[in-house]
Amino acid sequence: MKIKQISVFLENKKGRLFEALKAIAEKNINIRALSIADTSEFGILRMIVDNPEEAKNALEEAGFTTKISNVVAIGVKDKPGGLAEVLEHLFKADINVEYVYAFVEKSGEQAVVVLRTNHLDKTIDLLKVHGIKLLSWEDILAL
Amino acid sequence: MELPFWNREIERLPKKNLKNLQLERLKNTLERIYEKVPVYRKKFQELGITPSHLKSLEDIIKFPFTTKEDLFIDYPYGLLAVPLEEVVRVHTSSGTTGKPKAIFFSKKDLETSAELIARCLVMTGATKEDILQNSMTYGLFTGALVMHYGAEKVGILVIPAGPGNTERQIELMKTFGTTLLHMTPSYALYVASVILEKGLIPQKDLKLKTAYLGAEPYSEQTRRKIEEMLDIQVYNCYGLSEMNGPGVGFECPYKEGLHLWEDNFLVEIVHPETGEPVKEGEIGELVLTTLNREAMPLIRYRTRDLTRIISEPCACGRTHIRISRILGRSDDMFIVRGVNIFPQQIEEVLMGIKGVAQNYQIVLENYDEMIVKVEIDREFFDGRIERLLYLKNEITEKLRQTILVRPKVELVEPGTLPISEGKAKRVIDKRTL
Numbered sequence: 001m002k003i004k005q006i007s008v009f010l011e012n013k014k015g016r017l018f019e020a021l022k023a024i025a026e027k028n029i030n031i032r033a034l035s036i037a038d039t040s041e042f043g044i045l046r047m048i049v050d051n052p053e054e055a056k057n058a059l060e061e062a063g064f065t066t067k068i069s070n071v072v073a074i075g076v077k078d079k080p081g082g083l084a085e086v087l088e089h090l091f092k093a094d095i096n097v098e099y100v101y102a103f104v105e106k107s108g109e110q111a112v113v114v115l116r117t118n119h120l121d122k123t124i125d126l127l128k129v130h131g132i133k134l135l136s137w138e139d140i141l142a143l
Numbered sequence: 144m145e146l147p148f149w150n151r152e153i154e155r156l157p158k159k160n161l162k163n164l165q166l167e168r169l170k171n172t173l174e175r176i177y178e179k180v181p182v183y184r185k186k187f188q189e190l191g192i193t194p195s196h197l198k199s200l201e202d203i204i205k206f207p208f209t210t211k212e213d214l215f216i217d218y219p220y221g222l223l224a225v226p227l228e229e230v231v232r233v234h235t236s237s238g239t240t241g242k243p244k245a246i247f248f249s250k251k252d253l254e255t256s257a258e259l260i261a262r263c264l265v266m267t268g269a270t271k272e273d274i275l276q277n278s279m280t281y282g283l284f285t286g287a288l289v290m291h292y293g294a295e296k297v298g299i300l301v302i303p304a305g306p307g308n309t310e311r312q313i314e315l316m317k318t319f320g321t322t323l324l325h326m327t328p329s330y331a332l333y334v335a336s337v338i339l340e341k342g343l344i345p346q347k348d349l350k351l352k353t354a355y356l357g358a359e360p361y362s363e364q365t366r367r368k369i370e371e372m373l374d375i376q377v378y379n380c381y382g383l384s385e386m387n388g389p390g391v392g393f394e395c396p397y398k399e400g401l402h403l404w405e406d407n408f409l410v411e412i413v414h415p416e417t418g419e420p421v422k423e424g425e426i427g428e429l430v431l432t433t434l435n436r437e438a439m440p441l442i443r444y445r446t447r448d449l450t451r452i453i454s455e456p457c458a459c460g461r462t463h464i465r466i467s468r469i470l471g472r473s474d475d476m477f478i479v480r481g482v483n484i485f486p487q488q489i490e491e492v493l494m495g496i497k498g499v500a501q502n503y504q505i506v507l508e509n510y511d512e513m514i515v516k517v518e519i520d521r522e523f524f525d526g527r528i529e530r531l532l533y534l535k536n537e538i539t540e541k542l543r544q545t546i547l548v549r550p551k552v553e554l555v556e557p558g559t560l561p562i563s564e565g566k567a568k569r570v571i572d573k574r575t576l
C-alpha cells in the first residue's frame with residue numbers, strides 16, 4: 001500500500017521549478033499530486049506522478065537532485081474533521097507526521113491525503129485497523 | 144614495527160642536538176651571505192644588522208625576508224655565494240613576471256638534494272628493489288631531476304617517463320612492472336581513471352605500490368580516491384624550486400603531516416600580511432631558510448604557501464618538524480569583520496561534513512556579510528527538509544567555531560558551482576567601500 005513519491009531539491013532560483021516541471025512534461029509524465037516545502041533559500045518539490053522512475057531519470061538528466069521515497073495515500077471523507085480523525089489515530093500511537101499534503105478528488109466525494117511518517121509500516125497497519133481507506137497504486141493511476 | 148630509515152642518526156637526532164646543528168649552520172649561512180652576496184649585505188645594512196646579532200634561533204626574526212621579487216635583483220647571478228665556476232646546474236621555475244626564477248646548485252647541493260629525497264623515499268618503505276616511474280617534467284623544472292637523482296641514490300631503477308602520453312605511461316607500468324609513481328595529483332587522478340576505463344585490474348595487471356604526488360595542493364579526499372582506485376599508498380610531497388625542488392616536506396607512513404628536514408631548512412610560519420610569527424599551530428605562510436646550501440643560500444624565503452606546524456612528536460620516531468598539507472596560497476586570504484580568513488580553512492571544515500559535495504563558493508557582500516554556498520551531495524538528499532536544515536546548521540556552527548565569524552550558509556544544487564580542481568575562483572568579493 002506504499003506509494004512512490006518523487007522529491008526534488010530546488011534552489012530558490014528563478015525558473016528552477018519551471019525547469020523541473022518542463023523536464024517531466026517533455027517525457028509526457030503526468031502529475032497526480034504536488035506540493036512544495038520551502039525555506040528561505042531552497043525548497044523541496046514533492047510529486048506523485050504516473051511514472052516515478054522515468055520522472056527521476058528525466059530530472060537527473062536535467063541536472064536535478066532527486067529521491068524516490070515511499071508515502072501512503074489515503075481517501076478521507078470530504079467533510080469537516082475528516083483528516084483530523086486520521087491524525088488523531090497516529091498521534092495516539094506516537095507516530096510523527098513528517099509532512100502531509102492533500103487534494104480533492106474529481107468526483108468531490110473524497111479528499112486524497114498523501115502522508116509521510118516516521119513509521120510507515122506501523123502507520124499502514126494502524127490505518128487498516130481503523131478502517132481508513134488506503135489507496136493503491138492503481139487507485140492513484142485511476143484518479 | 145621497525146620502520147626503515149635512510150639516515151637513522153640524523154633523522155632521529157634529538158631535538159636539542161638538531162637545534163644546535165641548526166644554529167651552527169644558520170650562523171654560517173648568515174656570515175657567508177653577508178660576506179659574499181651584495182644583495183643580502185645591503186639588506187642587512189639597511190636594517191643595521193650583522194650576522195653577529197644572531198645569538199639563538201629565535202633571533203632569525205631580526206633578519207630580512209627574501210621574496211620572489213628579490214630573486215630578480217642582480218639577475219640571474221646576483222644571489223650566488225660561490226664563484227660561478229663552482230655552479231654545476233641551474234633550474235628555473237615559471238615566473239609570472241616574464242623572467243623565470245633561476246636557482247643554482249653546486250656539486251654538493253645536488254648531492255644534498257638527492258640525500259633528502261633518499262630519506263623521503265626510504266621513509267615510505269621504498270628499497271633498491273623498487274622501480275620508479277618518474278612522470279614529472281624533465282628539464283628546467285626541478286620536479287623530475289631532483290627526484291631522479293634521489294631515487295638512483297637509493298638504488299631504485301628509474302624510468303624517466305616524463306609527463307603526458309597516458310597510453311605510454313600505462314604501457315611502461317605494464318612492461319617494466321613499475322612499483323612507484325611520481326606525478327602531480329591531478330594527472331594521477333586522470334591516469335587512474337584511464338587505467339580503470341581500460342578494464343585493467345590494478346592488483347592483477349600492475350605492480351604499483353606507492354605514488355608520490357605533489358607540485359600542487361590537493362585534499363585528503365583526492366588522496367583517498369586515488370588510493371582506492373589503484374589500491375596503492377599515496378604520499379604527499381612538497382617542494383619548491385627555490386628550496387631544491389621536491390623533498391622539502393614529505394609524509395611518513397603515518398600520513399599526519401609532512402616532515403621537513405630541519406638539518407637543511409629552518410622553518411617559520413608568519414602572518415602573510417604583517418610578517419609576524421603566528422602562534423604555534425596556527426595557519427600562516429611558510430617561510431624557509433636554507434641551512435646547508437652552498438651555491439645559493441636563501442634566508443627567510445617567503446613561499447606564499449599556507450600551512451601550520453604540527454608540534455606533537457611523530458610516531459615514526461623522526462624528530463624533524465611536521466607541517467600540515469599545503470592549504471593554499473597566502474594571496475587567497477580575505478578579511479571579514481576584522482578576522483583573517485583563508486578559503487582553505489572553510490574547505491577543510493566543509494570536507495569533513497557528510498552531505499557536502501566537493502564544490503563551494505564564498506561570496507562577500509556589503510556590511511561584511513559572508514555567504515558560503517555549498518553544494519549538497521546527491522546521495523545525501525532523501526527528500527526530507529529537516530535533514531537539509533540540520534546540515535545547514537551543522538555547517539554554520541562548525542564554520543563559526545573555526546573562523547570565528549558566523550557565515551550565512553546556502554545549500555545549492557550539485558553541479559551549479561565552479562569545479563574545485565585547478566584554479567576555480569573560490570571567493571567573490573562584492574563589497575564596495
